[in-house]
Amino acid sequence: MQLLVKHIRQLVTVAAHGKRMKAGREMRELGIVENGSVLVQDGVIAWVGRTDQLGVAIEEDATVIDGDGCIMLPGFIDAHTHLLFAGSRADEFAERASGKSYQEIAGAGGGILSTVHATRSATKKDLKKVASQRLDAMLQHGTTTAEVKSGYCLTEEGELKLLEAMKELMDEHYATIIPTFLGAHAVPPEYAGRSDDYVELLTGHLLPLVAQRGLARYCDVFCENGYFTVDQSRRLLTKARELGLGVKIHADQLNQIGASRLGSELRATSVDHLERIDSEGIDALKESGSVAVALPGVSFFMNERYAPARRLIDAGIPVAVASDFNPGTCMAFSIPLMMTIACTQMGLTPEEAITASTLNGAAAVGYSQFVGSVEVGKNADLVLYDVPDYRHLAYYFGLNHVAKVIKKGTILEF
Secondary structure, three states: OEEEEEEEEEEEOOOOOOOOOOOHHHHHOOOEEEEEEEEEEOOEEEEEEEHHHOOOOOOOOOEEEEOOOOEEEEOEEEOOEOOOOOOOOHHHHHHHHOOOOHHHHHHOOOOHHHHHHHHHHOOHHHHHHHHHHHHHHHHHOOEEEEEEEOOOOOOHHHHHHHHHHHHHHHHHOOOEEEEEEEEEOOOOHHHOOOHHHHHHHHHHHHHHHHHHOOOOOEEEEEEOOOOEOHHHHHHHHHHHHHOOOEEEEEEOOOOOOOHHHHHHHOOOOEEEEOOOOOHHHHHHHHHHOOEEEEOHHHHHHHOOOOOOHHHHHHOOOOEEEOOOEEOOOEOOOOHHHHHHHHHHHOOOOHHHHHHHHOHHHHHHOOOOOOOOOOOOOOEOOEEEEOOOOOOHHHHOOOOOOEEEEEEOOEEOOO
């Protein structure tokens, strides 16, 4: 079955030419085709080029879309989300607006553990329903692939409930989900003062169970003061790797304790946050091959320090931009909004922000062989935007400019 989208004002291919990600000045190379066309065959991109050079056979029953006046990008890849949760923390938002810090709120029983309480009480059916609604909204804003973490139950039964909900959604929803086990999101209240015992539970029982059941592609850990130490994180992630899972790490968000260096040591697929990365951490990342995932929405929402994305790019490190959509520190999933913040507050160019949200986002979830650029052989995850120029996506912020979403060759209706 064929689909042809033709007369695209600007076709932004983010062409990788066989590379799984871009670094340094390459992040500014978008591979723009004026008056472009994309031919899709059975959900896969079959041809890309100028409309006036279209030289392949088009079937009589092919679906044809005129993209005149619109631009097209590959679907965004949100490489860091916590979208599977119940409840709200709007009260904490109001408390922070009144001057309380994140740490003060967490110390009083709020923060992650507040969401843990609500999510433990929710049924898998209820969690799937709200997650499906969020995925619908993400698709409507141009995000076609999202990494989704567990971590809001912190019990065997609850974490398996979250991962099983993800697995079912992977079969039921148009969005592509990359499942990540984040049992080490926080120390559960039942293990207060006994974090080593909780790590032993994860490494000795829950991680092997998750791997055996094929419920996650990655394992993540919040390596931070008051959460999990570098040594505990190393034990967790090393065990995950032994079990065949990829590894990710929340690093250098609130304090500098060596988390990014640990991620580099383990050659994690991605090292995320990095608001407090230091020179030693940057040097280590440069040699690791890991993708640095910046989360500008968190710094904006929390009014805190931004990751030094400009410095990371200039050092030759591949940078991705993601939302970190979660109830406590970033209740937003619009990648164009994240691009705007990345450009205005982190020093990225519009071109770098696009690469960071597409190809490099795909690399951050180990999926760039399938998505992240408009190239022959990749999945036809394509989005048309009703703007005259790709720079408008970050420039003209606060509006959703999506005109049409195509997922694996299927035109979605909302």
